[in-house]
Amino acid sequence: MKTIYLKVLMMCLMINTLSCSAQTLPLYTALENIPNNAHVKDTNNELSPYIGTYKANYEGNEITLFITKEENKFFDYGDQKFFRDALIVKYIVKNSAGTILQDTKNNNLNIDFNSTKIKSTQNSVIFFYSGTNCSVGWGNVYLKKVNTTQISWEYRPNDITTTESKCPSTLDTTIYLPETKDLIFTKQ
Template sequence: MKYILIISFLTVFHLYNAQIYPLNTFPDDVPVESYMKDLDNELTPFVGIWKTNYNGNTIILTIKKEEHKAFKIPQSSYFYYQDALVINYTIQNSNGIMLQNNNNVQHEYDKNAIVSMYVNNSIVNLYYIGTNCGVGWGTINLKKMNNTQISWSYYPNDTVLTTKNCPGNQDTTIYLPETKDLIFTKQ
């Protein structure tokens, strides 16, 4: 009898945690531990390596789709799960000197992290955490133009820097292209 109760409890617990919702479901509208899945493959067309030149710099985006990525619910100890795009990037000047890259980013709250939040009318909305001291945090919109091109629009927010929230002499340059409708080509 005890064995049957344990199996029943585990089955109910698994079913509760395994609730799947469409990708654009708002996390506040679903139970904790829910999974927002890319059921319509809206993220897949953006996956790949993309390249552009902007103001003399070469920018390369490596876009990956992470399935069942855990996101912490703010001001709680709970999580929800979502299929998401994660962008790693490199920015080099015309002399080939690396200005910035985020290849060591591990989590969506790490400096220079770029992670998708939702898709709306074939436009992926991503959140950029910012560089040192959070400078440049904001949103990035990617729109698929065709099979070989995407459009990039970056909307940085303002940050007030003080010696308390940004100690030392940190590089607070925003190297990402601050522009609308910049075309990246698939490599």
Template sequence: MKTLILKILIIITFIMINSCKSQEYPLNSDITQYPANSYFKDIDNKYDAFIGNWKAVYDNKTITLKISKVIKKSLMFGSKSFFQDVLIVQHLIKDNAGNIIENKIVNDLNIYDIISINYNYTANIVYLNYSGVNCRVGSGMLFFKLVSSNSFITISQ
């Protein structure tokens, strides 16, 4: 009798553990169409090509982007909680004399102004949200398209 009860408890525990796991969906899924606590995963590791430090010169300024991947970041959309693999983009801007104009590179990946929100598999474009500066001035969308293993471009749509 004890063996039967133990087997039943093990089966119930196994069922409960598996039913509590979040379902996994591709990054390009519409989060509004899935239940709360779903996990939107970088299934094909598309984000990995963007990870690293990137430099560019624009308008006599050197811009350094530090792009990091965070696995299964807890996020909210309205009142719905979900998990998603994301890219966190932090930046450093220097003038042509090397003086720091703005430094948003920190060790804490919970501090960011730019975060990925989706991936377009057809066009190979990462969609990112920029929260802007003081009072959200300049907030909007950014789009990164990988053009080779060592370069990407920003595009407007």
């Protein structure tokens, strides 16, 4: 009886171990293939080369990106909820006089700016950007690794306008991020 109990216990432990490891998926897993409560993990440290502080100038403004990696970031797409290792971007935009126009690094602005997909063959990462107040300017940002110290930036906003019914006139709905392609940011 004791032998049967031990065999059943070992079998349960083995099944439990296999089911837990089956929920860890590689970074390249397509969104539609991620089951609930899975973990999409950066097992090959492919996000690490993007981590750091980067600067660029565009139309008289200085943009500083602060890119960090967050492990086990929770993603909630309604019916689909899972964890993913992701890059998180905070930024500061200053005008030519040094005045801060927008600061998501030091202020508690409710702006999501995180990686959603990596394309290793193109050496690039795709980010979702939730936009400024009232989601104005939400869209995708594409960062491509040019070399060890530079990344190329492309920002494709999906919504760049607002209406009075969408957003109160007292809120700043200016898009401060550079709406351009092939802007080079240099690692500091």
